[in-house]
Amino acid sequence: MADENLTEGELDELLKDVELTEEQKNAQMQEQSLQGAPAKTFNLGTQERLVRGHMPTIETVHERFIRLLRITASNLFGTLIEVKTSATTTCKYGELLSKHSQPSNINLIKLKPLRGTGLLIIDPNLVLYTVDNLFGGGARFPVSIEGREFTATEMRIVGTLLKTFFASYQEAWAPAYEIECDHVSSEMNLSFVNIAMASELMSTTTFTLVIGEASYEIDLCIPYMMLEPIMDILTSQTQGMVAEHDHVWEETLLQQVEAVEVEVVANLGNKTMLMEEIIALKSGDVIPFPYSAEIPVTVDNVPVLSCRYGIYNNQYALRVEKLLKPDASEYIKGANDGK
Incomplete structure (x- = not known):
């Protein structure tokens, strides 16, 4: 009977505090406090720069x-x-x-x-x-x-x-x-x-x-x-001062690089054959290879030398003719070291 004597608006006022969550109450209080605060002027032309701290x-x-x-x-x-x-x-x-x-x-x-x-x-x-x-x-x-x-x-x-x-x-x-x-x-x-x-x-x-x-x-x-x-x-905390040229470190690095062992490969020749030709091969057959006067020498598939094949002191040997850049172009030793 009590509900019949209350209007819908009065019921909403009574139930408002019960239905609001804690976050909603905080938001409502903040909104009420902002309504009475005066507006602040924001001038884009006079804003101070942000300082990042010590340098x-x-x-x-x-x-x-x-x-x-x-x-x-x-x-x-x-x-x-x-x-x-x-x-x-x-x-x-x-x-x-x-x-x-x-x-x-x-x-x-x-x-x-x-x-x-x-x-x-x-x-x-x-x-x-x-x-x-x-x-x-x-x-x-x-x-x-x-x-x-x-x-x-x-x-x-x-x-x-x-x-x-x-x-x-x-x-x-x-x-x-x-x-x-x-x-x-x-x-x-x-x-x-x-x-x-x-x-x-x-x-x-x-x-x-x-x-x-x-x-x-x-x-x-x-x-x-x-x-x-x-x-x-x-x-920068790690930048500091750029280190000056360290000759000791340079000499140590050069010595370590010079002590590295590498595999040098000289490809004397190659030939393309059909599978049926390979199947037909038997002991004693001769495979002719095209011969080039200059043989490229590579280290890890990178051309470094251009050589000639021959015999030296009764041993098969290669005579260095040119030094090569990684792109196989020629350069003269001592002229900027190929750079």
Whole structure:
């Protein structure tokens, strides 16, 4: 009788919680929570790039680079220099602008064949020290760069520093990936340098030159998009640095190959016969073979020599006439070894 007093809608409301499964209840609660949440704006043009994590190859390159730069810089300054490096980090280009707000020596560089432009920011005090050192001053008198631009002489010294940096950096990269460093232009204020958008990710590394009690920083900033074409090389855990030419391994391999025994086959001739002719053969019959002046010699069915058949010291022998490539074409021994 109670059911007769309830409408169909009221019955559905009473049975709704009983019929829903646990997953349906969770989905319903999630839908209700989303209905009250405000919509978020999605801008395809300003999405940040995904960083794949640390780049072990970059770290290996920079370790090799500081060893090379320590030698070249010490030769340039005529004194022992210690070079340190920081871990490669990723930051937005806008953060980089705020970090280097003071006047600095900012050099736009290219790492060919990679597309894009990077930055090499040199501490202006390092430029002043280099000028004073090369002209015999010994950094005894403090000089300031504030309120003025670099002179022509100082810019020539910057060119010398860049050549020293580029030579060591290219050599450090060579085992992993061949690059060519090129100087595009120089500025003193990052506000005049627009190589990327403010939200663009940059890979930054700081190299510190310790000269006596003073230390000077050189910041290398490369846009992340510039490194993306070789990101598989940079992030590979097993890639590391490509091994240099191993002469010991080469000699060992050559000795092992030379010690391999192979079967050399010289086919003196062949003839095609019908089955009835073979059946008709009897003892004493003679089968004539076509004779060729040059006999191919094969190793595992691969022609390697062209020889002549004869007798040498009362023994049947073959005299080598030509050396052959695997495709049976002739080559002269010693001329690129048939390659």
